Amino acid sequence: MDEPARIGRRVQRMRGELGLTQRQLAEPSYTSAYISTLESGKVRPSETALRFLAARLGTSYEELATGRPAHLATELRLALTDAQQTLATGAADEAAARYRRLLAEAEELGLVPEQAEARLGLGDCALESGELPDAIGHFEAAERLLADEPLPRRARPIRGRAVAHLLAGELRYACYLLESTIDELGASGLADPEALVLLNAAIIGPYLDMGAHARAARAAELALALAPQVSDPALVAGMHRQVARTFLAGGRVADADASLAKAQEIYGQLRLRTDLAHCHWMRGYVQAQNGELTSAERELRIARDMLSARRAGLYTAQVEVELADVLRQLGRYEEAAGLLAALLELGDSHGAVHAGGAHRLLGLMAEERGEPESAEEHYVQALALLERSGASGDLADLCRLLGDLLRRTGRVEAAMDAYRTGLGHRAAPGTTTLGPAPAAPALRPARVSGSRWAAGPAE
Structure with missing residues (x-):
């Protein structure tokens, strides 16, 4: 709202243009003396008064209060x-x-x-x-x-910041942002379904990357329970895309693919091409985990081409790591190495987690070619990159690979150190790496397909 003097001049000008006296403008709710005081800028009018005057002057409240049509x-x-x-x-x-x-x-x-x-x-x-x-x-x-x-209105920028930190490899901070906001929503009584679905879907990825699988499953369960109360189809599709990751982590490949199919259908109808590319990417990953390597390569190439056309460099690099792993499993080492070498040339701008994944794959290929020294070098570089990000699940797997390599080359003590490091990253997932889990908000269960979903207990 403008200063009283500017509002007063505006009221006086509009009244004059309509040929109204102060009394005619004021009646029946106000007095001519009030209008005189207002026009002289000596009183700040209330919203109620301005809405009354706007109706009498044939204008909008916004234009009268701010001067903007x-x-x-x-x-x-x-x-x-x-x-x-x-x-x-x-x-x-x-x-x-x-x-x-x-x-x-x-x-x-x-x-x-x-x-x-x-x-x-x-x-x-x-x-x-x-x-x-x-x-x-x-x-x-x-x-x-x-x-x-209100906090639900601020959920989008908070979620955006968390995703940016996640892509930069700052998993713990991403979790902190999302967890603290979920907790605040519950404590404030502002358990808005759309905000909670947005935040819980976003936190699944960092939870899984940090090895906190129980927390990821609870976040997915809460998101699924709230989905029927969400009116934004794109938000529902994004939730299904993330929930698929928890199904996959639990070995429920068919459920994961069904969730991705739902998301893909919605994205196709809405013509959301980047999100559709993410679905192709995720389906390729699911198929690769299920041993369907030819189908996985096809899906990942579709995703890569779509994202590359959009100049989405960071996401393209992530897909290329997955595609390189599929090519490795198909025995096409030169193609895989070419993809990974190009990615590593981009440096840390594409994230420590993805660079670490690239070095891990190059180490695996070096082992399979019988080049243990090269493999160890790549594993050590991957370890340094992943330790910066806090990706506990990936770190534990990498320590196992490095330990196995050191043991096979006769360095038993060094192998034991690598295994102990890996066990440290796997100990009590979701409790040693993070603070207390967010409390489940008090929500009425929503009816889904004839059954009722309830949020899981706090960890």
Whole structure:
């Protein structure tokens, strides 16, 4: 709302244009003396008074309070929706250009919610293009703009920051952001279903990467229980995509593939190409785990081509690690090594977890070629990268591989040290690496397919 003097001048001008006296404008709810005081800028009108006067003057409350015609905000919101669709179906750089232009307009007009929406869009664009520091900056700016809003409104920028830190290999911090927000939602009584699904779906990945499988399963169970209360189909699809990971970790391959099929169908209907690419990627991973290597290669190549066309460099690199592993299992070592070498040339900009995965695969291939020294070198480099990220599950597996290699080459004591390191990373998953698990919010169970789902107990 503008200062009282500016509002007063605006009321006086509009009244004069309509040829109304102060008494005619005021009646029946106010007095001419009140209108006189208001027009002189000596009183700050209440929202109720301004809405009454706006109706009498034939204008909107927003225009009377701020001087901005209401259609400007509406047009800006429509343009933001168009930019979101561009990001979903086109190139991230084109969407980012639109969001930057709309952010400048929103700042000029002083429209805070629209500024926050533009910042969220720029954060999503930066995530897709792998510009993680920029993404974090945009999400932090959106969070500041929404500081006075209820916590459910701030779930999106918090989730965005967590994903950016996760992609940068900062798993513990990503978990902290998501866990603390879930706890705060429960403690505040603001257990908004959409916010909880958004946050619980996002936390499944870092939980699994850190070896906290029980927590991942509980987050998936809560997300599934809340899904019937969520109206956004894209959010439901994203939830199914993440829940599939918990099914796979529990050996439920058919359930994982069924969840991915649901997500893929929704993304196809909504024409969300990046998310559809993620589904192809995940289905390829599931098929690889099930030994269906030819199908896995096909799905992963589709995902890689779609993401590469979108210039989503970070996600493309992640898919290439999975594709290289499939090629290794098919015996096509040169192709696999070529993919991994190109990825490692990009340096740490594509994340310690993925660079660590690339070195792990190169070590496996060196072992299979009978080159133990080269294999050990790659394993040690992978270990250094993964220790920075806190990816406990991957670290434990890598320590096992390194220990086996050292034992076969006669270095028993060094092998024992590697095994002990791996056991340390596997000890009490989800308790030694993280703080207390988020408490389950008090929710009424939702009916799903004739049964009832309930959130699991806190760990």
